[in-house]
Amino acid sequence: MRTEQRFSGGSSGCASSPRSSPVRTTTAWPSAAQRRCANRWTASSNCWAANRLFPVGYEPLNDEQREIRDLVRTLARERVAPRAAEIDKKGEFPWDMVELFREHELFGLPFEEQYGGTGTGALMVLVAVEELSKVCATTGLIMAVQELGSLGIKLAGTDAQKERFLPRLASGEWLAAYALTEPGSGSDSAAMRTEARLDGDEYVLNGGKRFITNAGVAGLYLVFAKTDPESGHSGISAFVVEADTPGFEVGRIEPKMGIKGSTTGEIFFNDMRIPADNLLGEEGEGFKIAMRILDRSRPGIAAQGLGLAQGATDYALEYAKTRETMGKPIAQHQLIAGMLADMETKCEAARGLLYKIGMMIDEAAPEDDLTKVSAMAKLYCTDVAMEVTTDAVQVLGGYGYMQEYPVERMMRDAKITQIYEGTNQIQRLVIAREMLKENRAFLLAGVG
Numbered sequence: 001m002r003t004e005q006r007f008s009g010g011s012s013g014c015a016s017s018p019r020s021s022p023v024r025t026t027t028a029w030p031s032a033a034q035r036r037c038a039n040r041w042t043a044s045s046n047c048w049a050a051n052r053l054f055p056v057g058y059e060p061l062n063d064e065q066r067e068i069r070d071l072v073r074t075l076a077r078e079r080v081a082p083r084a085a086e087i088d089k090k091g092e093f094p095w096d097m098v099e100l101f102r103e104h105e106l107f108g109l110p111f112e113e114q115y116g117g118t119g120t121g122a123l124m125v126l127v128a129v130e131e132l133s134k135v136c137a138t139t140g141l142i143m144a145v146q147e148l149g150s151l152g153i154k155l156a157g158t159d160a161q162k163e164r165f166l167p168r169l170a171s172g173e174w175l176a177a178y179a180l181t182e183p184g185s186g187s188d189s190a191a192m193r194t195e196a197r198l199d200g201d202e203y204v205l206n207g208g209k210r211f212i213t214n215a216g217v218a219g220l221y222l223v224f225a226k227t228d229p230e231s232g233h234s235g236i237s238a239f240v241v242e243a244d245t246p247g248f249e250v251g252r253i254e255p256k257m258g259i260k261g262s263t264t265g266e267i268f269f270n271d272m273r274i275p276a277d278n279l280l281g282e283e284g285e286g287f288k289i290a291m292r293i294l295d296r297s298r299p300g301i302a303a304q305g306l307g308l309a310q311g312a313t314d315y316a317l318e319y320a321k322t323r324e325t326m327g328k329p330i331a332q333h334q335l336i337a338g339m340l341a342d343m344e345t346k347c348e349a350a351r352g353l354l355y356k357i358g359m360m361i362d363e364a365a366p367e368d369d370l371t372k373v374s375a376m377a378k379l380y381c382t383d384v385a386m387e388v389t390t391d392a393v394q395v396l397g398g399y400g401y402m403q404e405y406p407v408e409r410m411m412r413d414a415k416i417t418q419i420y421e422g423t424n425q426i427q428r429l430v431i432a433r434e435m436l437k438e439n440r441a442f443l444l445a446g447v448g
Contacts, residue, residue, distance in 0.1 A: 060355050061127070068124055072131045075104060076139075084136035087261035088409050093217050094261050097139045098172060107172035110147040111154075115166035122296065123358030126303040130354070133307025134314070137413035138261035140307055142175070144300035145213050148421075149176025151293040152222045152238055156281040165220060165240060174219030178297075179209040179241075179267060180290055186211075187426050189224070189287060190232040194269065196225035196239060201276050203227075203239065205269040208251070211420070215265030216250040219243050223269070224290060227283045236286035240278045247272030258412035295370045298378040298421045299357045305378075305385035305417040306350050312392035312410045313343045319396055330395075339391050346384045353377040372434035379427035382417035389414040 061069060079100055087094045101107050110125050111117025118124075125147050133140030150169045153161055168174045185191035194207025205225055212221075221241045228235030241248060251266030281289055317340055320331035330336045357377045360370055389411040393400035400407050418424045 060359070061123075065120070065124060065127070068118075068120060069127050069131060071104075072106065072128045075100065075106075076131050076135050080132060080139050081135035084139070084406065085403075085409070087136060087138050089260075089403075091255070091260040093263050094139060094142075097136075097142060098175065101142065102172040106143065107146055108170045109143070110150060111166055111170035115162060116170040117166075121358075122299070122361040123355065126299055126354055126358045129300055129303035130307040130310070130351075133304045134311035136261075137304055137308055137410070138259050140304045141213065141259060141262050144297070144304055145178070146172075146176050147300055148178045148293065148297040149214070149218065149220065149222050151296055152178075152280050152289055153240065155292050155296075156238065156285070156289045157240075161240065161277070161280070169220065175214050175217055177212055177214040177218035177221045178293070179212050179221050179223045181209060181211045182207070183210050187423060189236065189290065192224065192226060192236065194223070194225040195229055196227050196237060198227070198276065199273075202273045203276060203279065205239070205241075205247070205272045205274065208266060208268040210266050211254070211264055212267055213262060213264055213420070215267055216253060216263050221248075221267065222280075222293075224286050225269075227286075231284070233287040234284050236290070237283045238280040238286040238289045239274060240280060241269075241272070241274055245272055245274060256416075258409070258414070258416055291371075292367070294422060295367065295374045296361055298374045298427075299354060299361070301417050301421040302350075302354050302357070302377040302381035305382035305414065306347065306354055308410050308414045308417070309343070309350065309381070309385045309388035310347045312389045312407050313340070313347055315405075315407055315410075316340065316343065316392040316395040319399075336395060339395060343388045343391055346388055350377075350381040350384045353380055368434060368437070372431055375422075375427040375430040375434075378421065379424050379431070382414070382424060385414040385417050386411075 059066065080097065083094065083097070087097075105118070106128065108117040109120060109128055110122075111119070113119040125143065129140045129144045131140075132143060146169065150166065153165050153169075157165070165174075169176055180189060180192075182192050182194060184193065192207075194205065194209065196203045196205045205223065207225065209223070219242065221243065223239045223241045224236055225239060226235045227237040247270045249268040249270060251268055253263050253265040256264060280286075317331070320336055320340060321329050323330050325333070331340065353373070354377050357370070357373045360373060365373075389407060392407040393411050396405055396407055399405050402408065422430075
């Protein structure tokens with residue numbers, strides 16, 4: 001599959017860099033054979049990045065992966081960055097960014113070639129989300145949620161369901177949404193009250209969901225409901241719901257602190273009938289499906305957090321090199337230099353965890369291993385996002401607090417990454433629970 005990329009040819013890492021004359025570049029997505037190498041560390045000397053748009057020394061990406069990353073990076077710098085402040089200010093969903101993704105076939109990144117995707121794997125989805133989020137967290141979230149909302153079909157769908165739904169998601173005809181959270185059930189999903197009752201060859205759904213990303217703009221929703229209200233987790237089932245289904249209703253869209261261009265809202269099901277064929281897996285398997293999804297989708301939020309952190313670091317660094325006090329750039333003052341060093345180190349450490357989980361997903365690592373490392377990546381990358389964006393505001397001083405500069409937006413956007421897709425407190429519980437399952441006694445052999 002070949003995709004034609006149309007964007008300006010400049011390679012500057014600065015969001016404010018002037019656009020050069022347009023160029024047209026045609027690039028082939030990697031073949032299946034090339035993708036088998038996608039998760040291996042490349043040891044050759046050309047791994048040292050020549051095009052240092054952000055500081056990375058040794059790269060775990062192969063040539064084809066770096067090419068895709070650079071295409072997304074250029075789109076982000078030339079087309080997304082100029083829109084970021086306006087998206088935040090107006091708080092309107094950026095349909096022009098959706099059209100940009102469609103035009104350049106970016107929605108295909110999470111999908112296999114047989115369904116119209118690129119077949120380039122989970123790691124490249126994370127890389128794309130990171131690059132987009134460096135300049136606009138709302139736009140990065142569009143990609144992350146397309147993966148989140150489609151994972152249930154990819155993991156538990158029948159061949160017929162995959163053929164029916166995935167091509168329209170891979171093309172971007174439909175945006176996806178993931179509907180698990182309710183007013184009384186966030187981290188405690190067993191407390192959900194939405195019910196699904198089998199009536200002949202249809203399920204009838206009643207209830208509602210809250211804080212649903214892409215509410216009102218998604219064409220397809222992955223909905224979790226109780227098919228056995230008396231049971232806890234074992235009574236939850238998963239369904240695919242099209243947005244034009246009679247009885248489906250979008251409620252309040254929430255005004256938010258950050259990611260203002262992304263819709264977050266309520267959805268309701270009022271005697272909504274869907275075909276029984278829209279059930280994913282079997283009745284009662286919904287919670288297991290939801291957890292398998294989250295193990296693979298939480299890294300998308302980690303990538304968003306890392307993108308925010310790296311974008312804030314890059315901006316603060318450039319500012320600190322040009323802002324002078326006491327006769328020299330503030331980057332040469334030890335306290336500022338120390339902050340920049342810590343910011344950079346945290347970003348690089350976070351990237352190591354993020355790329356590791358991407359490789360593990362692509363290599364079909366055991367579920368228990370995915371659960372732990374996914375939680376670690378989400379926890380660390382998003383904590384780093386909050387810490388680093390806060391430090392970036394501090395580096396800019398009074399200017400950092402002004403909306404004229406992007407770091408205050410990055411700081412506001414970073415906060416949600418510690419909350420959604422499982423709060424970071426929950427991630428710590430998950431990590432500790434997985435640790436307690438491990439037997440490390442043999443490691444202590446001979447230790448006095």
